[in-house]
Amino acid sequence: MSSERFYITTPIYYPSNKLHIGHTYTTVAADALARYHRLRGHDTWFLTGTDEHGQKIERAARAAGKEPLEFIDEIVAWIKELWQVLHITYDDFIRTTEPRHERRVQAMFQQLYDQGDIYKAEYEGLYCTQCEAFYTETQLKDGNRCPDHDVPVEKLREESYFFRLSRYADRLLKHIEATPDFIQPASRRNEVISFIQQGLEDLCVSRTSFRWGIPVPFDPKHVIYVWIDALANYATAVGYPDGELYRRFWPADVHLIGKDILRFHAIIWPIILMALGQPLPRQVYGHGWVLLEGGKMSKAKGNVIDPFTLIDKYGVDAVRYFLLREVPFGADGVYSEHALINRTNVDLANDLGNLLSRTTAMIERFAAGRVPERSPEADDAELAGLAGEVVHEVEDHLSRSELSSALTSIWKLVGRANKYIDETAPWNLARSQADRDRLAAVLYNLAETLRLVAVLLTPFMVLAPEKIYAQLGLAAEDPRAGWAVGARWGVLRSGVRVDRGEPLFPRIEDEAGDAAVAPGTGTPVAQPQPELLSIEEFKRLDLRVAEITSAERIAGADKLLTLSLRVGDESRQIVSGIAKHYSPEELVGKRIILVANLKPARIRGVDSAGMLLAASDGDQLALVIPEREIRSGARVK
Ligand code: MSP
Numbered sequence: 001m002s003s004e005r006f007y008i009t010t011p012i013y014y015p016s017n018k019l020h021i022g023h024t025y026t027t028v029a030a031d032a033l034a035r036y037h038r039l040r041g042h043d044t045w046f047l048t049g050t051d052e053h054g055q056k057i058e059r060a061a062r063a064a065g066k067e068p069l070e071f072i073d074e075i076v077a078w079i080k081e082l083w084q085v086l087h088i089t090y091d092d093f094i095r096t097t098e099p100r101h102e103r104r105v106q107a108m109f110q111q112l113y114d115q116g117d118i119y120k121a122e123y124e125g126l127y128c129t130q131c132e133a134f135y136t137e138t139q140l141k142d143g144n145r146c147p148d149h150d151v152p153v154e155k156l157r158e159e160s161y162f163f164r165l166s167r168y169a170d171r172l173l174k175h176i177e178a179t180p181d182f183i184q185p186a187s188r189r190n191e192v193i194s195f196i197q198q199g200l201e202d203l204c205v206s207r208t209s210f211r212w213g214i215p216v217p218f219d220p221k222h223v224i225y226v227w228i229d230a231l232a233n234y235a236t237a238v239g240y241p242d243g244e245l246y247r248r249f250w251p252a253d254v255h256l257i258g259k260d261i262l263r264f265h266a267i268i269w270p271i272i273l274m275a276l277g278q279p280l281p282r283q284v285y286g287h288g289w290v291l292l293e294g295g296k297m298s299k300a301k302g303n304v305i306d307p308f309t310l311i312d313k314y315g316v317d318a319v320r321y322f323l324l325r326e327v328p329f330g331a332d333g334v335y336s337e338h339a340l341i342n343r344t345n346v347d348l349a350n351d352l353g354n355l356l357s358r359t360t361a362m363i364e365r366f367a368a369g370r371v372p373e374r375s376p377e378a379d380d381a382e383l384a385g386l387a388g389e390v391v392h393e394v395e396d397h398l399s400r401s402e403l404s405s406a407l408t409s410i411w412k413l414v415g416r417a418n419k420y421i422d423e424t425a426p427w428n429l430a431r432s433q434a435d436r437d438r439l440a441a442v443l444y445n446l447a448e449t450l451r452l453v454a455v456l457l458t459p460f461m462v463l464a465p466e467k468i469y470a471q472l473g474l475a476a477e478d479p480r481a482g483w484a485v486g487a488r489w490g491v492l493r494s495g496v497r498v499d500r501g502e503p504l505f506p507r508i509e510d511e512a513g514d515a516a517v518a519p520g521t522g523t524p525v526a527q528p529q530p531e532l533l534s535i536e537e538f539k540r541l542d543l544r545v546a547e548i549t550s551a552e553r554i555a556g557a558d559k560l561l562t563l564s565l566r567v568g569d570e571s572r573q574i575v576s577g578i579a580k581h582y583s584p585e586e587l588v589g590k591r592i593i594l595v596a597n598l599k600p601a602r603i604r605g606v607d608s609a610g611m612l613l614a615a616s617d618g619d620q621l622a623l624v625i626p627e628r629e630i631r632s633g634a635r636v637k
Helices: 021-039 055-063 068-085 099-114 165-178 186-197 226-231 244-249 259-276 307-314 316-326 337-366 381-399 403-424 433-457 464-471 535-539
Strands: 005-009 043-050 092-095 118-128 133-135 154-163 254-258 284-287 290-292 333-335 543-554 557-567 570-576 591-595 601-603 606-608 614-617 620-623
Touching (some): 021 043, 021 254, 021 290, 021 316, 043 068, 055 068, 068 307, 154 259, 165 186, 186 259, 316 337, 337 403, 381 403, 381 433, 403 433, 433 464
Parallel strands (some): 005 043, 043 092, 254 284, 290 333
Antiparallel strands (some): 614 620
């Protein structure tokens, strides 16, 4: 990725329906990355838009008794309002019905035809109008239903134009193999490689069965296949092939998409660009799905979550934070209102909000309301060191689009600062004159941590960082709120007045039964009425006997060990927080119980695929181990 400029795109949305919270996920994620690059001072361009042609839209308009454009205009206005409410900072919004797009798509099509990459032939196939794609019989559900939409496919027989995908398959495969970052995350890359290895067929790229599309320039009874039209937007919007923006921003740095449209972006689009002699995008990132507890969100199921309602109820920052934190970026995640409330109460109201209100309250009480002087010799090396570490982690994660991991890193610092209050107990220091300098240093360090956290949160949240600055007496335009100056320790100005404001995130009462939270810890404590699990829910846990084959300390993390495990025939690595209770030597050879289907995580830069079970009581901790000899891999139930 270029260090000076950054061009990011979202998919362009179908304006056939209103969007749900799952759709907003891609755009909120892209917005966070665009904001981050702007904050770093990179020349940034963020494109989104709408995909307005095709039979699906034509039919939706007809069903609503409207002309296509009349129908689309209303939804586009609604979508733009949604992006405004979510504070999406796109630089351009392309509509594929705009002349600037249509004429460039026609020019692309013409060039591909002139050079023999597009040819005419007869085609018969099974077509899903929702996907706008053909399927083979074996790909269908029950022989005739679309595997994605579960609707019957239609038999379509047409004279069509075809694009010679097959001609470029080897070149694309070589590019993917030579460029590991091109398709991310790695699982998607593997999926694409194996798909191409099965052989690519030429693609049908025109339709005569409906009119709502861009006409083929040399044969206007055909319209251009909507996916060719749509994919081209990433280039046409910046003035392909020779506009000023195109020269400045092409190739795009990231096409951020959902995993369902990976093949279009990782196979068809790069091949079009190869055929046109244009550079390929640097990365196609296919993120996972936001699911509901019962599965997919869909209008047909009537279970879609309306983003406006949610933002209205919980606020834009809580919704943005939830989406980006809850779903490990790249993997699927489950949305529930209860989980959103819990995240808001625990991470935002409790961890972050309380840190701010405790800090400003103590500065008011013990330092006459002004940020104390910084005394570098009284800096707490651990807190300042962790702050520096977290900045690097965030930069590292965001360079790989790992949004949820970046937030997890930031919360490490928030958590440490809360603990620092408990350890240093400023209210005790305030009692003795001899501790005055120490007290000043502690309060400065807390305020400085909060300022730094606000800088780090700027890509993710749109209102909270400014509120934090305001309470710390810092203007949002101050360079200390920027990355270049602000993403390091020790720059907060002393002597300025703090301004204790409203709670940053008021706690939300969860009608569905809120988790009680211990102040300052961010961990739910015992609830008065614990939620009961059904046996089916319990069975979702894959618990296995595993043998520890090696154990090692992690440098700089005194609680953590990296453990290698054998689970039946499989090898695994996990990171476990038991270093204070067990030495690596005594662990090797032990059989433990592993939660084998936990989502993988990266802890202090080490991959962890699972978690072991241990009982803890106060300072004591004991591993759970099988009571008699049993083979590793055996299931625990
Ligand atoms: N118009 C095409 C994209 C063309 S891009 C050249 C399209 N549009 S869409 O409106 O159906 O979807 C837009 C994006 O929303 C896709 O990235 C899709 O993966 C994403 N999502 C739709 N539902 C989603 C979830 N439930 N969760 C996460 N992303 C979801 O496809």
